[in-house]
Amino acid sequence: MRFVSLQSKDVINVYDGKKIGYIADIELDWCQKCIRALIVEKMNFFHFFCFFKEPPVLVIPIECVISLKGDVILVNIEQV
Template sequence: MRLVSLQSKDVINVYDGRKIGYIADIEVDWCQRCIQALIVEKINFFHFLCFFKEPPVIVIPIQCVVSLKGDVILVNIEHD
């Protein structure tokens, strides 16, 4: 699976059923050749109004990913 195809999927938290956002990037461990974490850009109303600030992101360890199938990525995390 390519990063581009991951970026088009919604990230949903199964803990509370809310949409977290979209994948902005991934962390890769090049020595072990595996993905360490997904970096998700949080969705909020003020995101479109803030041109000069970086968007808030959340780093989700790969162990918290439940499913990558279908149109969504399901994760199980507790966040604010």
């Protein structure tokens, strides 16, 4: 799977059913050649007014990812 195809998917938390945002980046482990975490850009109403600040991000460990199939990425995290 290519990174570009991951960026176009919504990230949904199955703990509360809310949309978290979109994938901004991934954290790689070069020694083991695997993905360690997904870095998700959180979406909110004030996101559009943040011109000079970086958007808030959430680092989700790969152990919390339930599914990468289909049109959405399902994760299970309690705190957002």
